[in-house]
Amino acid sequence: MVTKPLTKNIDMSRPPLDIAAYEASDGYQSIKAIAEGLSPDNVMQIVKDSGLKGRGGAGFPTGLKWSFVPRGDSAPKQKYFVVNADEMEPGTFKDRLLMEGDPHLLIEGMIIGAYTIQASTAYIFLRGEYKVSEKALKNAIAEAYERGYLGKNIQGTGFDLDIILHTSAGRYICGEETALLNALEGKRANPRAKPPFPQVSGLWGKPTIVNNVETICNLPGILTYGVDWYHGLTKGNDHGTKLFGISGKVKTPGCWELPLGLPIRQLVEEYGGGMRDGLELRAFLPGGGSTDFMLPEHLDLKLDYDEIAKAGSRLATGTMILLDNETCPVGMVGNLMKFFSHESCGFCTPCRDGLPWVDEIFNEFESGRGTRKDLQILHEHVDYLGPGRTFCALAPGATAPLGSGLKYFADDFDKHIKEKRCPYRH
C-alpha cells in the first residue's frame, strides 16, 4: 500500500522521474479514470469526500472551495486554474521539494483540478528564484504535451488544457492569492478586495481557483487509490499526509512526508534528531513565520489543524522553525518583523507605517536602547496590525510571532531594557 503519495517518487540524489518512469509508478492513472467516464461533478465529490484541506496556509477545504466556481451552461466559458508556487513564507521549504523532486505529480494534479472546474488554461505562478523547479517543470510540461496529457482533447476526453509556467520576480505579497492574480495580469501586486472572491471573479474577471502546490499534489493519489485509502493514511482527525519540515539547531534538519496527527515530539526528536548537543528547545513556530510561537509543553500535541489551533497557533505550512536556548528570542522576532516590514505592499496604512515602526523598535532593542515605552508600543501594534485592521492577512500574520513572542519572552525583553544590551551576545 502506498503510504507516501506525495514523495514516493522523490529521490533528490537523482533527477526527477521522466514521464515513462512516472507512468510506471501509477502516474497519470487518474487521467485515464477521467477518460473512462468520471465527470467533473464526480471528481468534485471525491475531493470533497477526501476531506483534503488547503496546504497553502489557511487550511480551507479544497472541494468546498472548488464548489463556489459557477457551473452549468450559464457559467462563463473561460475559467482559470492557478497554482500558487510562490513559496516565500520564512522557514518554509516544502513546495520546492515537490516541484524539483516530482514535477509530473503537480501536472497530474493540475489536470484534475482544471478538469473539475472546466478551466482550459492553467498557470503556475512560480517564485523567480526557484531556478531548478523552473527547469524541472518546463521539461515535465513538454513531456506531458508529447504524451497527450496536455493540449487538445486530452486522452480522448474532449477536455482541452494548456499549462503556462509564469516565473515571478520576488515579493512575498505575490503569494496572497488576489495579489497573485494582479501580478499575473501584469499589475502591481496589491491584494484585491473580497468579495468578489476569485472563484467567481478572479483572473481577468473570470472564475479562478488558486491552490497551493502541495494541495494539488494530493489529488492524483486521491483519485488513483480512492477515498478510503486516503482516509486510512492519517493518525489524527485531518486526512492525508503532509510535508513537515524542521529548521533551526537540530541534529538533522529536513523535510519529510508524514501522516497528519503524529505528536510534534516525534517530528522533532525522531526526524529532526532532537536539539544539537548542549542545546535545549526554547520555543518553536509550527508552520512558518506567520504562526504563533509554541512551547516545549506543547510537544505532545498532535500535528493536526484543529489541535494546533487549540494551542493558539496554526499548523499552516507545517514547516517548523525551532528556537534554542542560546539564540536570542528578541532577535528572532526582530528578524521576522524586518521581513514583514520589507514585504508590506504599502497599500494600507497600519501595515505600511506600523511594521517599519515595529522593525525600528526591534533595532533599538538590539542595540541596547529599548525602553518600557517601546515595549508598550510593540504591544499596541499587536492590536493595530491584527485581524480586521488591515486590507490583507500579511500584517495579521506578523502579529502572530509578535504577540506570542511578547507574551512568552517577556523576561528577555526585560533583560534587554535593564542590561541595555542583548544578553545573548558575548
Add this chain to the structure above:
Amino acid sequence: MQASVIASTATQARKLCAEEIKEIEHEMQLYPDKQAVGLEALKIVQKHQGWVSDESLLGISKFLDIPVSDLESVATFFNLVYRQPVGRNVILFCNSVSCWIMGSESMRSYINGKLDIDFGGTTDNGDFTFLPVPCLGDCDHAPVMMVGDDLHRNLTEGKVDEIFSEYKSKE
C-alpha cells in the same frame, strides 16, 4: 556605488534587439493582453542587458504599447527587476529567520569584509552585487545564498571563499 535615486532623463527609447523581441513575442501568445506581458518583457530585457535602464523601459513601453508609468510601477514593485546597473554576478543572500538562527549575520559580515560591500553594493570591479532576499526555501541547509542562478547551501567561511574564487575564474 550607484546613487539610490535615479532621476529619469531618458527621452530616447532603446530599440529592442531581435532576440528580445522574439522572446517577448513568444510570451505574448501566452497571455490574453499586453499588460500581462509587461513583467515578462522587463525580465527578458534584464536577461539580455543585465538591468533595465530608462531607455529600455521606454523601449518596452513603445513595443507593448503600455504607458511607461504603468510599466515603471511594476518594475519598481518587484525586487528582482533591477532599475540600476548590477555586477556580473548578483548575490541573493537569505536574511530570513532560519538562516539567521544558523548564523547568517556572521556570514554576511564575512562577505561584507571580503568583498568590501554591504547589501545594495556592487564591487568596484563589477564582479558582484550583494543583495538580501527573503527565505530561499532551503532552510534545512541554512545559511544559504544564490549567486546568479546557483544555490549555495550550508555556508561557511571556507565555502564562501571557494564560491567566490570559482565565479571570478569563470570570467
